Amino acid sequence: MPEKQQVSIFWFRRDLRLEDNTGLYHALKSGYPVLPLFIFDTLILDKLQDNDDPRVTFIRNAIIKLDQELQKHGSSIIVKHGTPQAAWTELLNDYDIKAAFTNHDFEPYAKTRDESIADILKTKGVELRTFKDHVIFEKNEVLKEDGKPYTVFTPYKRKWLEKLNPDFHLKAYPTEKYYNNFLQTSPFVIPGLEQLGFQSSLLTFPDREYKEVIEEYSNTRDSPALDGTSRIGVNLRFGTISIREAGYDAFHAKEKTWLSELIWRDFYAMILWHFPYSAKSSFRKEFDNIPWLNREEDYKAWCEGNTGYPIVDAGMRQLNATGWMHNRVRMITASFLCKHLLIDWRWGEAYFARKLIDYDQASNVGGWQWAAGTGNDAAPYFRVFSPDLQTKKFDPKLEYVKKWVPEFSDPFKYAQPIVDHKFARQRALNAYKVGLAKS
Incomplete structure (x- = not known):
């Protein structure tokens, strides 16, 4: 029986890019070749009501782009379709996994899922290491003086800005320095949308240079007839743009309204983390x-x-x-x-x-x-x-x-x-x- 390859695995979720990716950076520095992974999670997909749901098309397009970049470095992304638990069980059978890396996800389902995967990996002596990547400040990083979470935005924003060190918090992770640490492998097959149970969406996705918009954002953002907003929500949601890059651009813009919108994003992520019941029940x-x-x-x-x-x-x-x-x-x-x-x-x-x-x-x-x-x-x-x-x-x-x-x-x-x-x-x-x- 051939010896299993020793690998670290980086699990892509809402961070579909190679550049400036926190967990990927740490994986690439782990000392083992990094096998990139994405799982089309049937526990999520099966709940989608439309078989042309545009997010599935967007994600698959982003994965194809990721794979094209990886192939330039002699690597590829392995794509699983099923439950995360089944996918990781298969990977543990196929590889000698030395370390597993991913980035935090704050949603209640994601927290439960990650705890389950951490337990599966622990049975083989593998730790699931997770990192902050989706927001600039998370969890307990911005708290009131008494150690409790803020529930009002304005004082949260004030503390957020006081805490921000742009040279540190908005600095990109130089993943590109370590691309030669990806596992060398022939390309994996990426399942088609039909195999996933979907069809291609006819919607067009925003693919624009948002930096020109944010300079006039405060003057244009409230007029729905104008093309005056950044339209990068889907890119931030699935991480095809780094929040640190967006935050850097917002911080250095002459006008800070767009930065305030990014702070709202951090604020709501923090609220959901501390008060998960609010996903389904009144916060008050x-x-x-x-x-x-x-x-x-x-x-x-x-x-x-x-x-x-x-x-x-x-x-x-x-x-x-x-x-x-x-x-x-x-x-x-x-x-x-x-x-x-x-x-x-x-x-x-x-x-x-x-x-x-x-x-x-x-x-x-x-x-x-x-x-x-x-x-x-x-x-x-x-x-x-x-x-x-x-x-x-x-x-x-x-x-x-x-x-x-x-x-x-x-x-x-x-x-x-x-x-x-x-x-x-x-x-x-x-x-x-x-x-x-x-x-």
Whole structure:
């Protein structure tokens, strides 16, 4: 029986790049040839509702690009399709694994998964070593003076900026110095989308130079008709761009609004880490008793962009058509679902989870709970956005609305509002008061 190859394994997840990758850097310096690994996790894939889910296409495209880079260095990425537990069991049978490396993932499922894999590896005397790569500050790195986590953004941001040492925290890991430490192997076969149970998405993915946008970000970010946001959410979500590179560019921009958005990202990741229950329940538990109406017909109208409120409908149609929605409109549509229609924020969060190509659980849950008034540092429950006022403020020429709701100009073709704003606002206030009275 041939002797097994001694290897270190680096497990790619939400860090699909070779350059400036923390865990990969440490793997390449481990003293053993590094076998790159990706697992198409059926425990995740089987829950996806659309067989053309664009994220699967995006991930596979990123893996092909990774593999092309690896082949330049005589290596390749081994791609498994199944449960992580089965994949690692196979790898332990096929290789003499000396060390296993990956980067942290903060989502509740990921934490459970990683504990399970660490236990499997431990039976063979192998440690699963994990590193910070997805955020700039994580877990307990930014805490209050009493050692407790912040739950309000502004003081968190202040402490975050005080703690930041750009020359250290935003410095790239020089992985390219160690590329000759990849395992030399003939190319592995990457399964096709059909083998994974999917078909290719027809959506186009943003592939742009974001640095030119961030200089004018504060002036353009709130206008949905403009191409004024970075559009790199999907790249940060799956790590095809390093957060340290993005943070460096944001820190050195003349205007710091975009940096603040990256700090929000760290903040919500920290909140999910410390308060994992908030992924499925109100962060502020006194809001668990809101008597949501949850009318299916209203939810369907919202999902399809047929509410009769043009800014809401434009946002939902943009989401359905492109897998992306402008951030200002995300707030408007979320507030409308929860406050105007009295539909549980978890219904909306789930729909965004299904449709957004840049879906990130921590940020999405945080944003939805903010809109619903149930989260930490959330908009007060009695703040109910007026869609008409939001339109006048952020789309005064109706360019965004007319792009996505072309029938808006014809009163005979466009849907009538499914609820009156004044009535809906009062109904929401009453419902929230009832819920709070029960807590």
